[in-house]
Amino acid sequence: MANAKTLEYKGYPLRRKGNIIYYGNMSDKYIIMLQIMDSENLQDLTISRKVSVQLQLTDPDLKSRDRVVKKTEKDGLYNAMDVAAVWLTRALTAE
Numbered sequence: 001m002a003n004a005k006t007l008e009y010k011g012y013p014l015r016r017k018g019n020i021i022y023y024g025n026m027s028d029k030y031i032i033m034l035q036i037m038d039s040e041n042l043q044d045l046t047i048s049r050k051v052s053v054q055l056q057l058t059d060p061d062l063k064s065r066d067r068v069v070k071k072t073e074k075d076g077l078y079n080a081m082d083v084a085a086v087w088l089t090r091a092l093t094a095e
Helices: 077-093
Strands: 012-017 020-023 030-042 045-057 068-075
Antiparallel strands (some): 030 045, 045 068
């Protein structure tokens, strides 16, 4: 079995399950959840149009709605990832 490399963005890992992308380490206090709300097909590619971004606590004892620290919606995955990287870095360095 070959070693698969983890996809990273600005030093934090990315995991995808369906239309949800988790950004960050689950062992840290915070992660980012990106949910693709709307997409369109462009030739043979699917392009994300609206993406929900949530900064969340990783505490498993909290209800899912209580984990959300901040949230926004952005047009396009690039804009969403840009905000996500800033939010996650600031949250983790402010501990």
